[in-house]
Amino acid sequence: MSAIPMERPVLGDDEAAALTGLAARVRELAEATVLTGAGAAEAAAVADEIAALTARLTAERRGAPPFVTPGERRMDRQIANPVSGPLNPFAPPIGLDVTSDGVVRGEFTLGAVYEGPPSYVHGGVSAMVLDQALGMAAAATGTPGMTATLETRYRRPTPLGVPLKVEAKASRVEGRKVYASGTISAPDGRVTVEATAMFIMPQRFVTSEY
Ligand SMILES: CCCCCCCCCCCCCC(=O)SCCNC(=O)CCNC(=O)[C@H](O)C(C)(C)COP(=O)(O)OP(=O)(O)OC[C@H]1O[C@@H](n2cnc3c(N)ncnc32)[C@H](O)[C@@H]1OP(=O)(O)O
Numbered sequence: 001m002s003a004i005p006m007e008r009p010v011l012g013d014d015e016a017a018a019l020t021g022l023a024a025r026v027r028e029l030a031e032a033t034v035l036t037g038a039g040a041a042e043a044a045a046v047a048d049e050i051a052a053l054t055a056r057l058t059a060e061r062r063g064a065p066p067f068v069t070p071g072e073r074r075m076d077r078q079i080a081n082p083v084s085g086p087l088n089p090f091a092p093p094i095g096l097d098v099t100s101d102g103v104v105r106g107e108f109t110l111g112a113v114y115e116g117p118p119s120y121v122h123g124g125v126s127a128m129v130l131d132q133a134l135g136m137a138a139a140a141t142g143t144p145g146m147t148a149t150l151e152t153r154y155r156r157p158t159p160l161g162v163p164l165k166v167e168a169k170a171s172r173v174e175g176r177k178v179y180a181s182g183t184i185s186a187p188d189g190r191v192t193v194e195a196t197a198m199f200i201m202p203q204r205f206v207t208s209e210y
Contacts, residue, residue: 145199
């Protein structure tokens with residue numbers, strides 16, 4: 001049982017655009033927070049101002065992140081997704097395109113908030129990006145599912161602050177199970193992380209359209 005309900009408010013275009021802009025500013029704030037050299041007094045003063053802004057936003061609080069109206073794919077409605085969602089300040093966000101032959105591709109740059117080992121991307125963040133890309137590749141087969149297994153192989157460190165590529169494709173569908181694989185690669189074209197995953201469509205979603 002989740003504390004966040006399934007039912008979602010649906011945003012109009014104006015509100016979606018405004019909240020997307022707000023998320024972009026908060027993303028910049030997060031980066032500024034981990035990189036600032038403003039000093040203790042200034043940091044404390046800014047923290048007070050941010051607390052006041054947070055209070056303004058929570059004065060009208062929703063029970064769950066909103067969706068936007070259905071587009072071509074129902075999965076695109078979830079605009080607060082932590083990988084691709086423009087409404088989520090935690091998301092880079094990564095624009096992921098699905099080609100007609102089911103290949104998912106995205107280009108992205110990860111800044112200091114995603115650091116694991118100094119100057120490199122946190123391995124959990126790479127796994128999250130791949131989970132999303134492979135999940136979308138699975139969904140593109142017409143059988144979307146929950147991640148049942150995700151195996152990552154970290155072949156070399158993934159650099160921060162440079163353009164990265166993620167690519168994924170489903171390899172086969174067996175009933176409710178979909179198998180997919182993918183990679184993250186660095187600007188020199190070398191693969192830094194490989195992943196394979198298996199997604200299972202829960203029985204209760206068998207008739208849903210994604
Ligand atoms: C669908 C909605 C998603 C839409 C997404 C849009 C794309 C967005 C991209 C998002 C990307 C991010 C996505 C996320 O972040 S998804 C979030 C992370 N994943 C989860 O939280 C999943 C949690 N687990 C479950 O909900 C259930 O266990 C699932 C749904 C996976 C299976 O529960 P179900 O009750 O259906 O299973 P069953 O008992 O009838 O078994 C059926 C078959 O499967 C086999 N099996 C079961 N589990 C495993 C396992 N772990 N490894 C290997 N095999 C497993 C089992 O042996 C059997 O095999 P067989 O006997 O038939 O041979």
